[in-house]
Amino acid sequence: MIYKNSVEKISPEMLKGFFVDWPDHPTPETHLKLLLNSSHVVIALDENTNKVVGFITAISDGVLSAYIPFLEVLPEYKNKGIGKQLVERMLNELDQIYMVDLCCDDDLVPYYEKYGMTKSNAMLIRNYTMQSGSTN
Known part of the structure; x- marks a missing residue:
């Protein structure tokens, strides 16, 4: 497994599955766009x-706060330590940030408690008409 901190040389075809x-999931093209627009990204690539x-x-102001919106491992690759590596690598990238938040x-x-995170309350809005990320 190769872990990368960039989306360089990542194409939509590599992001399927x-x-x-999700009833209305993002396309691989939209997935690539969300990766490109994130402040921080760690990708697991099957070599x-x-x-x-x-x-x-993660999305961060680079000073005090960061939010981790996505952690996902393809079903056929779960329970192999990939998620653990992704979380640990991301938290390492964010170790100079005061607060790292995540909703789950x-x-x-x-x-997530295994990584020193504490359960808290969260408030959110979900606009399911925009779940795919498509504006069409």
Whole structure:
């Protein structure tokens, strides 16, 4: 497995299969756009297939705060330590930031607690008509 901190040489064709269980998931082209627009990104690349198999993103002001909106590993690559590597590498990138926030479902709280994160409250809005990221 190769871990990269950039999307250089990543194409939409390499990003297929993500956003599992999303009713209206982003296209690979939109996925690439969200990676490009993130402040920080770590990508797991299967060197045998040259396919992206996992990614994590962060959006940060570069001073005090960062938010991690996405961590995803393709289903066939789960339980192989890839997610752990992605989280650890991202937290290492953000180690000079005062606050790193992340929202997750209750069943994922124990996973993130292993990285020193503390359960908190969050408020959010979900505009499901824009779930795919398409403006068409």
